[in-house]
Amino acid sequence: MTSVVATNQTILVVGGGIAGMTAALEAAETGKNVVLVEKNPYLGGRTAQLYRYFPKMCHPTCGLEINLRRLKANPRIQVYTLAEVTGIEGRKGDYTVNVRLTPRYVNDNCTACGECGKAVEAEVSDAFNYNLGKVKVAYLPHAMAYPQRYVLDPSIVGTPDAERAKAACKYGAVDLDQKEETVSLRAGAIVWATGWQPYDAEKITPYRYGEFPNVITNVEFERLADPHGPTGGKILRPSDGREAKNIAFIQCAGSRDENHLRHCSRFCCMGSLKQTHYVQEAYGDEGKSTIYYIDIRAIDRFEDFYAKVKANPNVSFVKSKVARISQDKDGNPVCWGVDTEGYKRYATTHDLVVLAVGMEPSVKGVDIPAEVMADSSGFIMADPQNAGIFGAGCATNALDVNRAVQSATAAALRAIQVVNKVARAEG
Amino acid sequence: MSDMNQQMAARYKNNFLKEVEAQVEMGEWVKMCMQCGVCAGSCPTNFHPGWEHPPQEIFMMIRAGKREEVLTSPSMWMCTSCYNCYVRCPRKLPITHIMHGLAEYAYQLGVAPKFQPTQHLSKTFWDNCTKTGRVNEVKLTQTLYFRDGLMAGIKQGLAMKDVALGLVKAKRLNLMEALGFGHKCKDIKGIHAMLAKARELEAKRKGRQPA
Ligand SMILES: Cc1cc2nc3c(=O)[nH]c(=O)nc-3n(C[C@H](O)[C@H](O)[C@H](O)COP(=O)(O)OP(=O)(O)OC[C@H]3O[C@@H](n4cnc5c(N)ncnc54)[C@H](O)[C@@H]3O)c2cc1C
Ligand code: SF4
Ligand code: SF4
Numbered sequence: 348m349t350s351v352v353a354t355n356q357t358i359l360v361v362g363g364g365i366a367g368m369t370a371a372l373e374a375a376e377t378g379k380n381v382v383l384v385e386k387n388p389y390l391g392g393r394t395a396q397l398y399r400y401f402p403k404m405c406h407p408t409c410g411l412e413i414n415l416r417r418l419k420a421n422p423r424i425q426v427y428t429l430a431e432v433t434g435i436e437g438r439k440g441d442y443t444v445n446v447r448l449t450p451r452y453v454n455d456n457c458t459a460c461g462e463c464g465k466a467v468e469a470e471v472s473d474a475f476n477y478n479l480g481k482v483k484v485a486y487l488p489h490a491m492a493y494p495q496r497y498v499l500d501p502s503i504v505g506t507p508d509a510e511r512a513k514a515a516c517k518y519g520a521v522d523l524d525q526k527e528e529t530v531s532l533r534a535g536a537i538v539w540a541t542g543w544q545p546y547d548a549e550k551i552t553p554y555r556y557g558e559f560p561n562v563i564t565n566v567e568f569e570r571l572a573d574p575h576g577p578t579g580g581k582i583l584r585p586s587d588g589r590e591a592k593n594i595a596f597i598q599c600a601g602s603r604d605e606n607h608l609r610h611c612s613r614f615c616c617m618g619s620l621k622q623t624h625y626v627q628e629a630y631g632d633e634g635k636s637t638i639y640y641i642d643i644r645a646i647d648r649f650e651d652f653y654a655k656v657k658a659n660p661n662v663s664f665v666k667s668k669v670a671r672i673s674q675d676k677d678g679n680p681v682c683w684g685v686d687t688e689g690y691k692r693y694a695t696t697h698d699l700v701v702l703a704v705g706m707e708p709s710v711k712g713v714d715i716p717a718e719v720m721a722d723s724s725g726f727i728m729a730d731p732q733n734a735g736i737f738g739a740g741c742a743t744n745a746l747d748v749n750r751a752v753q754s755a756t757a758a759a760l761r762a763i764q765v766v767n768k769v770a771r772a773e774g
Numbered sequence: 775m776s777d778m779n780q781q782m783a784a785r786y787k788n789n790f791l792k793e794v795e796a797q798v799e800m801g802e803w804v805k806m807c808m809q810c811g812v813c814a815g816s817c818p819t820n821f822h823p824g825w826e827h828p829p830q831e832i833f834m835m836i837r838a839g840k841r842e843e844v845l846t847s848p849s850m851w852m853c854t855s856c857y858n859c860y861v862r863c864p865r866k867l868p869i870t871h872i873m874h875g876l877a878e879y880a881y882q883l884g885v886a887p888k889f890q891p892t893q894h895l896s897k898t899f900w901d902n903c904t905k906t907g908r909v910n911e912v913k914l915t916q917t918l919y920f921r922d923g924l925m926a927g928i929k930q931g932l933a934m935k936d937v938a939l940g941l942v943k944a945k946r947l948n949l950m951e952a953l954g955f956g957h958k959c960k961d962i963k964g965i966h967a968m969l970a971k972a973r974e975l976e977a978k979r980k981g982r983q984p985a
Contacts, residue, residue: 668810
């Protein structure tokens, strides 16, 4: 049985992305006790799945690394991975929360030596790489994963692979007897930081995502460019593995659209501008990027970044939202539309199309097991009715990392005020 | 310039967008366009000659006050009502209806292009069906077929002979309609009164002289 130490002076943080980690750290570093609950087997959320960060083009692992160091040094934070909140009861200052813990089948004796991974044979889709590749059924989610512990896929149970993994482990870390369990814990305040999910591109039917292999999404492109990704960092076409040197980026794929997401997702213009750097980095002057856009939203300090990309002769901009995509006989995607500057018709062939899909809140459609006010896109609002539950990061709005972190600090402050009140009352 | 055209041009002075908002069906939607180009690129006729200005451009021209160019354009008459743009517009503009609204308004003003086939069809159809409240199919086809002269009409008629016979057999076409028989509404006077009332209401709503 897992033991969780929590009282009504504890702050519960749901979601261990950059926002949740920040909220947990900020609260714990002021002396509060925090429980951080993450449904993946690792912390970092979507940020860990980026190749590089705008605007500085550094690697996200670097920013995450700093936070992980703070986290490891702080005894006030209890982290639960593979854990999901299933019920919330009570009121501000006194919540009871049910958390379902899914077995990892590997205990904390694991040193991440990788022997179990070598021993097993079966493979499953690699969720970390947006299912672009496969992983063994005993795997480390990604190189920098925290906790640095292997995970056994639940499909392994009862198969010869399970025994192979167990036999291979020299540290007795493989524990096939682990069972799903639900723990109940107390908290005075809750920070809801469950982040975002990419909009389902298949719903934008004229773009034929899911049907044309060389039409992919921006999150997948991050993985293609990453040396730890499924292609070892080579930008190759899914259809034939050929180098993709002439790449189209389609902005507002599903965003700013009453038929899909009504909001502007805010980060995706910058996301595509950043991704043109990947093309340049991979292929030099041979790599050509074309950005199809309605208007480029590179706000305040990002303007410089935009200006630099604009000055690159290998990047062209077409002011037009692509109306539809077709495919020629060689599997090349062809973008059809009308250019707003001059109203000229075009039908342009590319090697690969990247859809800059927008952000949808993870909370949409998922039951937050409590009454929480959300806006018309499903993002959590700051509303007095939410009592002791505070949204942070992309659960509250489409944000980049910087703004997600700011919003997490704000949420942590609000949560701290609640538990301070509890502490004073209990004196 | 027709009276109505002069009147409207004077009333809205240089603000063609205001004029469209007040006078054109669904015209109040025009300002919602964000110029993304999805409608223009979704139009099946757009990649063929015909559309001089796609909807996106028409909307921008309205805002730019290009009254003459918009109203005399054949573009909106080319709309086939496929509704592709309508369902895809990210701002949910009822584009197809705006196109029809613009065409109709240009016609009312007397500035729509002459001898435009869609316009001819619309006018023929309207006159035909409002006469008795039911379409007289024989007369309608006659008018359309013989539009370009006797020989062309006979040729067209012969080409469609089998379809026509099939329709007669299936009791979907009554040849007696040629002589003015065939289906009619019971209360023709009532229909005419209703249409007159609708015109009156429209004129009042749009501040026009009653026709
Ligand atoms: C293609 C692309 C490129 C980008 N590039 C950049 C960039 O260069 N620079 C930049 O600043 N930003 C970039 N962003 C934006 C960045 O990804 C987000 O700002 C960031 O991920 C927000 O972090 P978050 O913690 O709010 O959400 P997330 O990263 O989504 O984290 C939420 C966490 O909550 C967990 N969770 C969800 N539901 C539950 C639940 N019910 N219970 C428990 N846990 C749950 C999830 O597993 C996840 O770990 C990019 C985004 C995309 C799509
Ligand atoms: S940030 Fe750019 S691509 Fe993303 S929704 Fe807004 S305008 Fe469109
Ligand atoms: S699709 Fe809609 S918003 Fe886009 S240009 Fe056409 S009318 Fe304007």
